[in-house]
Amino acid sequence: MILYYDGSLDGFICLLGHAVKEHLPVTAILSSKKPASVALFEQERIIVTDPDWAATVAGGLHKKLGQRFMRELAQAYYSEEKEIEHDLLHLVRRALKSGPGVLGNLADPLINRVASAAQKTGRESHRLLGLLRFRRLIDDSYLACCAPRTNAAPLTGSHFAARFQAMRWVILDEKRQLGIFGTTDGWQLCTDVAIAPELLQHAEENEIATLWRNFYHNISNPDRFNPKLRRQFMPKKEWRYLTEMQPEGASASPSESESESESPSPSMISKQNESR
Amino acid sequence: MSVSSSLIHLTSPALHSSATLEDKLRILSGAARYDASCASSGSTRSGSGLGVAHKSGICHSWSADGRCISLLKVLYSNHCRYDCAYCLNRRSNDHQRASFTPDELAQLTVDFYRRNYIEGLFLSSAVFASPDDTMLQLLEALRLLRQKYSFHGYVHLKVIPGCSPELTVQAAQLADRMSANIELPTGQGLQLLAPEKREDEILQIFSTAGELQQERKLPARRRQDSVANPAGMSTQMIVGATPDSDLTILKRADLLYRGSGLKRVYYSAYIPVNSDTRLPALPGPPPLLREHRIYQADWLLRFYQFGVDEILDPAHPQLDPDVDPKAAWALRHLEHFPLDVNHASKEELLRVPGIGVRSMRRIISARRHRRLQSDDLGKLGVVMKRARYFLHDGRFYLGDVPQREDFIRNALTSDTRKKAVSQLSFDFSAASEMTASALTGEL
Structure with a gap:
């Protein structure tokens, strides 16, 4: 059968x-x-x-x-x-x-x-817990996009709900159109999440991202340079979503970036078909 | 503690600096890169506000040197009173100096944390004022972070040697882990290279932290307040700056683990950043392979129930560069092998090269249900290319060369030698436990 x-x-x-x-x-x-x-x-x-x-x-x-x-x-x-x-x-x-x-x-x-x-x-x-990168949007919520191979995003919900208690945040699995919406009292999973094309980041976002890239490059010890080892831990296919691996200013202006790395705002994401 | 606040402000290095936040971050993270510690594990701090600590730690990124980034690792200031031979920040070096203000640092930590860039803060500092005043500034930054910003993420604080024990105790309330770098395995070495850093001051920090740990073992109602310094104490030793042998280094590490109750000892291959007649002139690249072997031996001490005297002895004071220390031990003790994988005890299995803590547990679990055979072991996570020479399944020896030291050694190294030729640095894939541990934020 x-x-x-x-x-x-x-x-x-x-x-x-x-x-x-x-x-x-x-x-x-x-x-x-x-x-x-x-x-x-x-x-x-x-x-x-x-x-x-x-x-x-x-x-x-x-x-x-x-x-x-x-x-x-x-x-x-x-x-x-x-x-x-x-x-x-x-x-x-x-x-x-x-x-x-x-x-x-x-x-x-x-x-x-x-x-x-x-x-x-x-x-x-577990890798997502470390590698998700949130961006602050103009409505003061934080958005992280990902496209994991497995449907692992829902398993990170309670982790981020515990650490981002007072924040509004969204994890968006672009591959499965899944959204994990964090609120001040927990989180919920929504299916068929669609992204609005025109989205705005918070004014401070570029500055913080630049500081992070600055830190990322300076904390590496040039005498121990070992890109092969880095790729072993952090394969290139994961770099797409990592703020520190973007050239300066790339994720800065959503209007210039490709549609894939577009930054939607939770308020602009339409929720349909709520489950759980 | 009677240091007036006016004094703190007088000695605050922030007053002398007019650098932008971006400059400060560049200078002060660049100066912090010589600290190997990156762990964010061992704490379960939580509370209302921002952040929780994750028991097993989380790596957030890997820098171009292949090391994990878990914490915002910065110096508070690189203005230093001391003139240590090996240190980039020593007084006599002529380079840019900068300092954060407590608020800048707390704000930056929170901004990074909210974006999930980091697990928390790793705060160290050059000794810009007296040890007590320096420490007070660091504590002010941490207090601001914990209280004003209600931050419950992970904080690693480098304790300033020579500060009073009360300040160490206060720091333990604010930090998840504390550390103080012993730098060299012997007091004489430290005396030579860092005459202003005193071994007894560092040991004092360990003993203060050790007492706090004792207090943690008391029943909850007899504990004074919340858990102090939950992830314990760590330290770091430089490898290759003095002629000390691997045996000396590991003996010191073992003493720190057993005697001083330290949680972690980090090892850092010596990289000359200063030209100083007291320092050895290294012809080649930093001794990364040696550092790697010492880490492997350290793992044997902490997770595999090995004693230092089993790994090395005065007749053989250096680790074998060709094979990992566990394989080296097994090759010296072929009389214990091959083991029957279906009957060997937990302790025996842990001694087999290619079997780690996880695969040992899987073997124990799986063999309750059925007899294990050669083909099963790979599926259980055993690294067969090393383990096969030391195992049989009750009927057959799993190796394909005779049980003789020279044959097995040749079989174990033929693979790694090929790689060593194509790669200037060493090969990390040889250490499966290292890869796994990197996932958990350790090393």
């Missing part, structure tokens, strides 16, 4: 609930956002996302399998590895049979795939 769902974490949790409860013989799990080629004579079913049912299922799994298992599940899911949903369904079935300890069986191919997928997301979300 092929299961279709809407590609959201809630949708996937609903799918887990149905598949486990009804003992569905699942052969493939497909996100219905992507058009799929359907095999003949295969049974199909479309799973409808129901946030209440998702919460019930997640609560039940949490009770049976524990916090660590749920975190591993979410991180592996957010890795967006090919067919990870199918692996995760198998993993949940095995864990329900023999306990969350199955995660320790790291030499098992299935567990190993899930563990390395989870590790990939976990590692990238």
Whole structure:
């Protein structure tokens, strides 16, 4: 049987609930956002996302399998590895049979795939904690753009909510059109976030960015110059979003910069389809 | 403490400087680049306002020398009364001097923090006035940051040697980590190169901080107030400025870890910035490979339950440049190997080159479920190109050369030699624990 769902974490949790409860013989799990080629004579079913049912299922799994298992599940899911949903369904079935300890069986191919997928997301979300760069916008909010390989941005929400308590801030995953909106009392995830083209930075932004670049270049010790080592820790593909790696004045005026590095203002970002 | 505030203002170097903020930052970050410490780990400070400390630390960027940037690392001032032979900021050097004001520094820290450029502030200073007055200025800047700006991010403060212990205690309330650089492994070396810096003054700071740490072990109700200096104390030693051997350096480090309760010792390859007859003239580039090997040995002391005398002895006082210190130990002790990966204890596994703390834990966990074989180990994060010569899986020896020192040494070094030719500096990928630790803000 092929299961279709809407590609959201809630949708996937609903799918887990149905598949486990009804003992569905699942052969493939497909996100219905992507058009799929359907095999003949295969049974199909479309799973409808129901946030209440998702919460019930997640609560039940949490009770049976524990916090660590749920975190591993979410991180592996957010890795967006090919067919990870199918692996995760198998993993949940095995864990329900023999306990969350199955995660320790790291030499098992299935567990190993899930563990390395989870590790990939976990590692990238930790990197985002350091590498996200916020810019102050004219409405006094702070915006950071990114395009992570995994869907790691939502995992950084509570970190920034704790440290930027009195600030309004947004993390925008440009690849997935996801926005994490920080408010004075927490954060929320919004999908289908669109960017307005004309955006304005705060007057002090250029000056602070210049000071930071100034610091960045002066803290390096020329006698130890080792660009290869730097690229090992901070690959070039990540430089696009880093203030210190931009030539002087590049991110300065949004009107001159390319549309990719455009700076949207949260007040100018339209939120649709709010979830969570 | 009875230093009148008028005196502070009289001695404040800020009054003499008219540089712009940009100039100051250029001068005072350039002067701070010789401090190797970048850690932002070990503290869980939080509160209402701006910022929290992150337990494992966070790297925010990497500079062109490949070192991680976690903190806004600056000197408060580079006006110095001292004339230390090795130091760029010594009195007799004729170069631009500058000083921040406490408010400039606090504002800059907050501006950078809000943009997620940094985890916090690393504040050091040249000794522009008496040690007490210098220290008071630094404390004023930190107080402003903590109180006026309600900043709860990470602060690393360099304690000024010779300041009174009360000020060290006050500093511990404001900072997450404190440090004082011992610079050289022996008091004589320090006497020679930094006659105005006294070893006993630095040890005094360590002992004051050590007492605070003892207090932390008391039950919560008997502690006086909030946790002081939660991330502990660190120090730095210069490698290669004096003829001290690796053994002398590591013995000193071990003593600092065990005796003085330090959290970290940093090592900094000596780079001549001054011409001084007391200093060695180094013909080549800074001894980076030596520094790297000492760091690896330091890791063995802290995370792998090695003793200094296992790594080096008076007959062999220098680390082997060709292989890492753990591999060097294993090659000297082939009688312990090969180990059965399915039965070896935790401690035994940690001694295998190519197995780190993480892969050891994964092995222990995975082998509860099934017998491990050669193919499984790579997936568990074991660096097989080194580990295979020291392991068997119960049936087969995993190496492809005979269990003899010369064969294994040859196999271990053939790979790194190729790289060493193509690269003037050394190869970091040889140290997987270093890469991982860089992620966590350590080193």
